[in-house]
Every structure is written in C-alpha cells, then in structure tokens.
Amino acid sequence: MTKKTVFPYIPNSVPEIQREMLDYVGAKDVMDLYEEIPESLRFTGNLQLPEPIRDEAGIKRHMERILSKNVNCNDYDNFKGAGCAQHYVPAVCDEIASRGELLTCYGAETWADHGKYQIFFEYQSLMAELLEMDFLTVPCHCGGQAAATALCMANRINGRKKVLLPRNMTPQNLQLVENYLHSVHSENALEIVLVNYDPVTGQIDLSDLKTKLDPDVSAVLIENPNYLGIIESNGGEIGRLARENGSEFIVYADPISLGVMEAPANYGATIGVGDLHSVGLHLHCGGGQAGYIASLDEMKYIQEFKELVDGVTDTVVPGEVGYTVVLIERTHYALREKGKEFTGTQNNLWMAPVAVYLSLMGPQGMEEVGNTIMTNSQYAAKKLATIPGIRIRFTAPFFKEFVVDFNQTGKTVAQINQALLSYEIFGGVDLSQDFPELGQCALYCATELTTKGAMDRLAIALEEILAGRE
Amino acid sequence: MKRDYTTHLRQFHEAKWDEEIIFDLSVPGQRGILVPSPAEGVVAEVGNGVDALPETMRRKKAPALPEVHQTRVNRHYMRLTQEILGMDVTPDISQGTCTMKYSPKVQEHLVAQNPNLVDVHPLQDESTIQGILEVYKKTEEMVNEISGMDAFCFHAGGGAAACYEGACVVRAYHESRGDTQRDEIITTIFSHPCDAGAPATAGYKVITLMPDENGIPSLEALKAALSPKTAAIFVTNPEDTGIFNPRIKEYVDAAHEVGALCYYDQANVNGMMGITRAKEAGFDLIHYNLHKTFSSPHGGMGPGCGALGVREFLKPFLPVPRVEYDGRRYYLDYDCPQSIGKVRSFMGNVHVVVRAYMWIMQMGAEGLKEAAICSVLNNQYLMKKISEIRGVKIYYAPGKRRLEQCRYSWEPLKEETGFGTMDVSKRIVDFGLEHYWQSHHPHIVPEPFTLEPTESNSKDDLDEYVAILKEVSRECYEEPELIRQAPHNAPIHNILVDEINDFDKIAVTWRQLQKRIAKGTMKEIK
Numbered sequence A: 001m002t003k004k005t006v007f008p009y010i011p012n013s014v015p016e017i018q019r020e021m022l023d024y025v026g027a028k029d030v031m032d033l034y035e036e037i038p039e040s041l042r043f044t045g046n047l048q049l050p051e052p053i054r055d056e057a058g059i060k061r062h063m064e065r066i067l068s069k070n071v072n073c074n075d076y077d078n079f080k081g082a083g084c085a086q087h088y089v090p091a092v093c094d095e096i097a098s099r100g101e102l103l104t105c106y107g108a109e110t111w112a113d114h115g116k117y118q119i120f121f122e123y124q125s126l127m128a129e130l131l132e133m134d135f136l137t138v139p140c141h142c143g144g145q146a147a148a149t150a151l152c153m154a155n156r157i158n159g160r161k162k163v164l165l166p167r168n169m170t171p172q173n174l175q176l177v178e179n180y181l182h183s184v185h186s187e188n189a190l191e192i193v194l195v196n197y198d199p200v201t202g203q204i205d206l207s208d209l210k211t212k213l214d215p216d217v218s219a220v221l222i223e224n225p226n227y228l229g230i231i232e233s234n235g236g237e238i239g240r241l242a243r244e245n246g247s248e249f250i251v252y253a254d255p256i257s258l259g260v261m262e263a264p265a266n267y268g269a270t271i272g273v274g275d276l277h278s279v280g281l282h283l284h285c286g287g288g289q290a291g292y293i294a295s296l297d298e299m300k301y302i303q304e305f306k307e308l309v310d311g312v313t314d315t316v317v318p319g320e321v322g323y324t325v326v327l328i329e330r331t332h333y334a335l336r337e338k339g340k341e342f343t344g345t346q347n348n349l350w351m352a353p354v355a356v357y358l359s360l361m362g363p364q365g366m367e368e369v370g371n372t373i374m375t376n377s378q379y380a381a382k383k384l385a386t387i388p389g390i391r392i393r394f395t396a397p398f399f400k401e402f403v404v405d406f407n408q409t410g411k412t413v414a415q416i417n418q419a420l421l422s423y424e425i426f427g428g429v430d431l432s433q434d435f436p437e438l439g440q441c442a443l444y445c446a447t448e449l450t451t452k453g454a455m456d457r458l459a460i461a462l463e464e465i466l467a468g469r470e
Numbered sequence B: 001m002k003r004d005y006t007t008h009l010r011q012f013h014e015a016k017w018d019e020e021i022i023f024d025l026s027v028p029g030q031r032g033i034l035v036p037s038p039a040e041g042v043v044a045e046v047g048n049g050v051d052a053l054p055e056t057m058r059r060k061k062a063p064a065l066p067e068v069h070q071t072r073v074n075r076h077y078m079r080l081t082q083e084i085l086g087m088d089v090t091p092d093i094s095q096g097t098c099t100m101k102y103s104p105k106v107q108e109h110l111v112a113q114n115p116n117l118v119d120v121h122p123l124q125d126e127s128t129i130q131g132i133l134e135v136y137k138k139t140e141e142m143v144n145e146i147s148g149m150d151a152f153c154f155h156a157g158g159g160a161a162a163c164y165e166g167a168c169v170v171r172a173y174h175e176s177r178g179d180t181q182r183d184e185i186i187t188t189i190f191s192h193p194c195d196a197g198a199p200a201t202a203g204y205k206v207i208t209l210m211p212d213e214n215g216i217p218s219l220e221a222l223k224a225a226l227s228p229k230t231a232a233i234f235v236t237n238p239e240d241t242g243i244f245n246p247r248i249k250e251y252v253d254a255a256h257e258v259g260a261l262c263y264y265d266q267a268n269v270n271g272m273m274g275i276t277r278a279k280e281a282g283f284d285l286i287h288y289n290l291h292k293t294f295s296s297p298h299g300g301m302g303p304g305c306g307a308l309g310v311r312e313f314l315k316p317f318l319p320v321p322r323v324e325y326d327g328r329r330y331y332l333d334y335d336c337p338q339s340i341g342k343v344r345s346f347m348g349n350v351h352v353v354v355r356a357y358m359w360i361m362q363m364g365a366e367g368l369k370e371a372a373i374c375s376v377l378n379n380q381y382l383m384k385k386i387s388e389i390r391g392v393k394i395y396y397a398p399g400k401r402r403l404e405q406c407r408y409s410w411e412p413l414k415e416e417t418g419f420g421t422m423d424v425s426k427r428i429v430d431f432g433l434e435h436y437w438q439s440h441h442p443h444i445v446p447e448p449f450t451l452e453p454t455e456s457n458s459k460d461d462l463d464e465y466v467a468i469l470k471e472v473s474r475e476c477y478e479e480p481e482l483i484r485q486a487p488h489n490a491p492i493h494n495i496l497v498d499e500i501n502d503f504d505k506i507a508v509t510w511r512q513l514q515k516r517i518a519k520g521t522m523k524e525i526k
Helices: A017-023 A030-034 A056-067 A091-097 A114-131 A143-158 A171-181 A208-210 A233-246 A255-259 A334-338 A350-383 A413-421 A452-466 B038-044 B070-082 B107-112 B130-147 B157-177 B194-203 B220-224 B247-255 B312-317 B350-387 B411-417 B421-431 B457-479 B482-483 B508-521
Strands: A162-166 A191-195 A217-224 A248-253 A271-275 A292-296 A309-314 A321-326 A400-404 A442-443 B151-156 B185-186 B204-209 B230-236 B261-266 B286-290 B306-310 B322-325 B330-333 B406-409 B446-450
Touching: A017 A030, A017 A248, A017 B070, A017 B350, A017 B406, A017 B457, A030 B261, A030 B350, A030 B446, A056 B107, A056 B130, A091 A350, A091 B070, A114 A255, A114 A309, A114 A321, A114 A334, A114 A350, A114 B508, A143 A162, A143 A171, A143 A217, A143 A248, A143 A271, A143 A292, A143 B247, A162 A171, A171 A191, A191 B411, A208 A233, A208 B070, A208 B107, A208 B330, A217 B220, A233 B157, A255 A350, A271 B130, A292 B312, A309 B185, A309 B322, A334 B194, A350 A452, A350 B038, A350 B070, A400 B038, A413 A442, A413 A452, A452 B038, A452 B130, B038 B306, B070 B457, B130 B151, B130 B286, B130 B322, B151 B157, B157 B194, B157 B230, B157 B261, B157 B312, B185 B194, B194 B204, B194 B230, B194 B261, B204 B220, B230 B247, B350 B406, B350 B446, B350 B457, B411 B457, B421 B457, B421 B482, B457 B482
Parallel strands: A162 A191, A162 A217, A217 A248, A248 A271, B185 B204, B185 B230, B230 B261, B261 B286
Antiparallel strands: A271 A292, A309 A321, A400 A442, B151 B306, B286 B306, B322 B330, B406 B446
C-alpha cells in the first residue's frame, strides 16, 4: 500500500493528527465532514490534473524551464512602451515590497498592522505632491480603470451624460472605458464622444473640441503625454474650455513625467488619473500596473471616490499618531449595491514600492529622470529620422514615446518587427490595427534605461532591414 | 517540551518605532538614488531633452517630495514593515472570508526574481512569450477541470473585479439575444458585498434575499423574487457563515427556468476542491480568487486575480485577448467580436497566475482535495472549541456541519460584560494575533467575528488561537480594565475614529493635513 502523502503546506495531513481531530468533531471518515453536501452534488471522480511535481526543487526547475521559453527585455533591446515602458526599479523598492510582513498581510485594521497604514498614507501623500492634488485614495487595478471611475465620478458630480475623450486615447483604456460606461438601460449609460487629434501635431484638435463641448458634457479627459507620446501643450486651454462649460477636466498623466512636466492641477485638472507603472513597478508582462485617482480638496469630489482611503488621526494617548481607513461609508463594503461603484482587492502592495521610489528620487531625481528620458527619446527619434523611408509622424514635442512612420518603406510594421527580432530587438508597438488612419506606423519608446548603444543598433538594424540587406 | 497553550500564553510585543512621516526626514540636498544620465554622445546630438518642453507644460515648481538618503529611506520603510504582522509571523486564522493560506516561498523567489517573468513586456512578439502563454493556457485547463467550467479569463485583478466582469458578461449575453427587459440581479445578504455592488455598477437593480432560520434564504423566497426581469442570480455558497446550501441545484434550476443566468461566487471554495463543483450545481459563470484558494500572498489587499470561469456559450463574451493553442504554438486571439473588451490592462496580474499554476502543479488532484478536507476539518475543530468559550454564540443551523469558515457572535459576552466584538478584536492583538474580520455589512449576526482556519494551520495553531480567545473572554468578565485600554502591545493604542467623517478633520495626504493645520482644525503630527 502506498503511504499517504504528507504535504508540507498542510500540517494536519499527518494521518494520526487527522484521526485525532476527526474523532474530536465526531466524524468517522473525512467525507463525514461534508454531510451537508448532498450526494447528487458530490464530485465522485478524480480530477484529471497533470501528474504533480511535489518536491520544491522539481517545481522550481519545471517553472524555470517553462519561463525559459520567454525572451526578456534585458536580453533584447526593447523599444515598446504603450503604458508599460521599461523603467528602473530601485533595489530598495523590491526589498520593501518583498518583506513578508507586508507581502502576506491583508485587510486587517490598524492596530496590529499600523505600519501598513502609514505606508499607504505616505504613498497617498507622495503622489499628492507629485500631482499637486490634495486628495488621493489607494490605487485601483490599472490606469484605464482609474480613467473610467473618474468619468463616473464626473457624472455623479454634475449629472451630465456625455464625456469627451481623445480619439488617440490609449486603445485598451478606451476599450475598458467603453465597457464601464455602458449600462443595462441605455438611459443610464454615458455617451462617449471622441475628439479628433491634429494629423500634423498629434495633439487634441482644439476646434473639434470646441464644436463638441456642449451643456451635456460631463467631463473632458486628456492624456498628457498622450498615447502617441505627444505632449498636450494646450492642456491649460483645454482645461479652461472644459471648466467654463461646467465640465470636469480629467488629466491622465504618466507619473514619471511629472518631475519635468507641469502637474495637472496647475493647468486646471480637477481630477488626476493614470497608471503607477512607471514609478517603481516591474513589467511582469503587464502585471505591474495600478491606477491612481486624485482630486482637488473639495467634498463634492471626496465623496465620489470608490476606493478605500487612509487617513491620519489621534489615538487615546496624547501625541500618538494613528493611521487608519477613513470614509468607508461611501464604499460597497458599507453600502453594497448603493456604494460608489465597487472596490475590493486591488493593488495595495504596489503602494509600497511607489512610496519608496518617490522617497528615493526626491524632486531632483524626478527632474533628472525626466530629462534623461526626454533626451534619450529625442536622440532615438532623430537617429531613426535619418534612415531613408522613415519619418517621425508628428511634429509636436514628445516625452518618451514617438510615432515612427514606415509608410514609405514598402514594408509593414509587422514585417519590420519580425526582422528586428533576429537583431535581438523588440521594435515599437504596431499601430496599424488601432490607428488604421496612420497606415504603417509604430510607437517607439525610449526611457532612462535605453542606452545609446541600443539606439544605435536599432538604427543600423532598421537601415539594413529597409535596404533589404538583413 | 511542547508548550501547553492553555497554561502558557505567548508573551508578545510588536515593534513600535514611533516613526516619523517620511516628509519629516527630509534634509535639503540629500539624495536617495542617482539616476542614469544621458550618454555624452546623446547630449551632443540633441542637447538637454527638457529644453524641448513647451513652456506651458514645463513644471514651474519642483514637487515637494522629501530629500532623504538611501540608508534612511530603507530604514524608514523597514521599520514600518516591522509594525505589520502578516501571516509569515502569525497564523492568520483571523481573517475569515479571506482564505489566508501559506504561499510557498519558492513561488515568491521565482516571481520576484526570474527575468523571464519580471522583465517581459506584454506586447512582445508571441514567439517570445510562449512560456507565459503556456502557463495561462495550462492554468486555464486545470481550473476548468477543478470547476467543470469550459473557459477562464484571468484578467480581473481581484474577486470583486471578476464579479463585475461576470455581470458584464451576463449583460452582453442577454443583449446578444435582444433580451433587454432583464435588469435585475438577485443575491443574498451573506454573499460578499461585491455580489451586489459589482452588478449594480454594470447597471443592474439588485434584489437581496435574507436568510431564514437555517441561515440561507428559502427557495420560496428566491422563486418569489425571480421573474422575466431577472438577468442572473449572484450567490456565494457556502455563504460567509460557512453554511452550505444543500438545495443550491434547485435554486439554479429555478433561475434557469425564468431564463436567468447563474453566477457562483466561489471566493469560499477552499473547502470544496475535488469535493463538489460548480458544473454539477448547474452554474453558468463562476469566479475563483486565485490569490485565495490557489495561493498568492494578499499584499495588504492585492494584487490578486479574480479568475472568471464560464460555460462554453458564454466564452465569446470574455475579455480579449484570449490565450489559445493551435497544437504547435500558443497565441493571443483578439478576434472576439462579442467580447466585452477589457476590464484590466494587458492580461492581468501574470505573476499571480504563475503562482497559482505552481501551486496546483505541486498539489495535484490529491493535494487539492487534501487541502479542502483539512480546511474543513480545521474549521469544524475550531468551531467546536470556540463554541465552548464563554460569551460566544453561533447563529443558525445548529448541529449542522459548516465548511471552511464560520461566523460567530459575541452577543452573550456583550450582554453580560458590555464588551463586544471590537473590544475582543483589539485585545487579541496583544497576544500576537491579527485583528480579526468581523463581518461584511450589515451586521445581521450581532457582535460578529468570522474565522477561517485554512489548511495551512496546524492543530497547535488552532489550539493556541482558541486559548487566546478563551483568555480574552475571561478578561472581559474578570479584568475589564485590561480590555478597555487594549491594545497594549501593538504599535499604537486605540484610535479616535468618531471624528473622521468631518471634512475639516479629513487628512489623507500630508499636504491636505498641512491645510487643516493652517486652518486650525487639526493638530501637527510629530
């Protein structure tokens, strides 16, 4: 007879202990524990799962073998961003985020987990400084979700039913927003109107925006820098138009740009959103994402947030500071279906590396990293623009991403990216599906991690590929 | 010699650092890290990148972030982590409904360090992410088998998000059939609040059923609520009370009879793996919390993964992209015209799916079932022990076995001593336990507390937990001052919570606090 397996993660799988406990609860057999589940609902077969790999060494090896089928962005030169650009994550970020206390805790309240709430409060505070906005909750799932919720907040604030979004909005965020603003009854849905972008500059078309602004517009949202990398230099004007129309002005900003780029609140944003990815999170194949939402310090905004939020208060001991969850009455935890949308388990862990990141960087680090990113991206663009057949599509300044136009090369982006793989290069994100009006264009990204060598190699590779010499 | 917890309770004191807020550590000029400068050749070519910024968008005033050297930043956050318990240092039986199970460290090391996961871009060519796509597909196949569903999507970052995704799939399904009069969702009060909140966000009216004396709503109550307007029922089973609804199949049949779909919130499935499946109960959609049932550290509330499972006819509505396999290679399928689109960027929390894959692969069918059995055995053992503690009452279904968790009540304690569940919860922290989960709102069970002793806990863990509860109960009756002042050994004392809904007392950021201080409505923190 084979011996019963004792599982290292299941201490009471030891037969003698199990017997003792079964006796204590009056069960002859383990299946007696399930007497409330009728026979008809019992699963009587054996689950057809792969043969397990029980030993730790074996599972580690197995997993490493599977993952070795991937290629990573250290081995290849990577020029893809699109909301998941490769930035440096300082070692201290990982050190803190991997601390067992933080990693393995959950939603327990403040007494035993006080440090958790101080970290959350500091995250909120540090992001608030970057954004120059006073109110910020814990993060949601991703930047797209933050945008969707901000639009719903605007609707709850002013009751209007239409939102203006840029036609060149991050495609997956637009897809998320489209689903989120949809509703069972069409009269409860929010109408999305897309504002054109200028085909030359890549920026919001101001005249189109003006035409579309009407008294039904609840919110105007812009991305800055926008999905195509372009800096919306008319952000202030757009904000003024929006607010004069009685609409909320929502700005989706990349946090790593904010050491050099103006804080959204300073050009009129009433709600600030975006993704935290760039300030302390790893790529993780798209896993390292988390949305932030911030607002001005007014009750009409504060009461419309859907997430939990951590505040500071006193304790019974004079002078002692307590950090804890506040304002829970808004949420679905307190109100079920009457709460503000829904919240739940989202991305609290990521507050720690973001807080560490911003603490390490300080104002100087943020300014320097912004400059390095802009310098590198401009170099990459300039370098590529010299290659016959290639041009940079838009004229307006950009932050870390730019659109490379391959229409004159006679090759598709897909073909070019395929060819770049043999040079160990991940080419820019192919825009031909999401932006058919651009034809064969790709979104290239350079960050503080992009070396001159990598950019030069890219230029050489593209030259060879386009000349048919690869 | 083995410790007897009934006579020797652990002496515990958590770290208290009285740590400053990071802003107060700032020393002008200090640096936490140096960042890469652009190469000389790059600057020679394009100058300083920021000079290209249009004046309107150039930051005028640097963000008021602190300036702190690296040693101090590291020490600061290390100290704060020492003011957290977390289940690496305490058996987290406390957080019922949360399935706090051990996440093997072998997963953690791999997920945090393997560059073929950490440094992979989601939009890389499919040929360069075959490993990740394989993990997605194989994990899907395994959870299909565990649940009996036909397809899963791992995009949602948590259980509530999966619930929302499910509500959107329900909506899209009915719309695709032109069945537009269905605007109601039925749930039960002991189902998680997201079973009400998430469908409401998708635009549904929510009808909530209350329990009868057995702790579950009667079939008659459900039938009375069902109508041609019902889009779906969203139910947890077992509900947060740990009581399994033995007639669940009849509920599902009744809902199907009026053309409604049935959504099974399987956040509480830990005690049922390999024992009973959603398929046999007739459900159309379900979700698993991979970070609960299939191991992944909870991270202070995420990142997690709400895995949405559906039957074949609902598969076309799942978010894009879908991971598929053509017998030769794995690929991403975006061509899903009926899809609800996106609920989260890219493909969700890939690292959580990797952990779940590793866990299931290590456990195998036998291990999953053993985990389920031990979680239920632990719960029934704990229930019997706790039911003997003075001041505790267990509502509903007397004599019936519960599955993986139980909602208890300190109602008698409250009546006899004036101390309720919050008082006990604060005091147990002094013995090294995590503050426990009381109940979702509303508190139908008075003075509630909900415990879930997953399979990760040993009999010794359970015995110690019971001994602490017993001691705290004794203190409530005999040493009330100890309870009144609790916690004593935690990083902070009792907080004053009653003022925090006042606008002038709300400070959720440092800069907001400075404003309140300037206004005189709040005090400076030191």
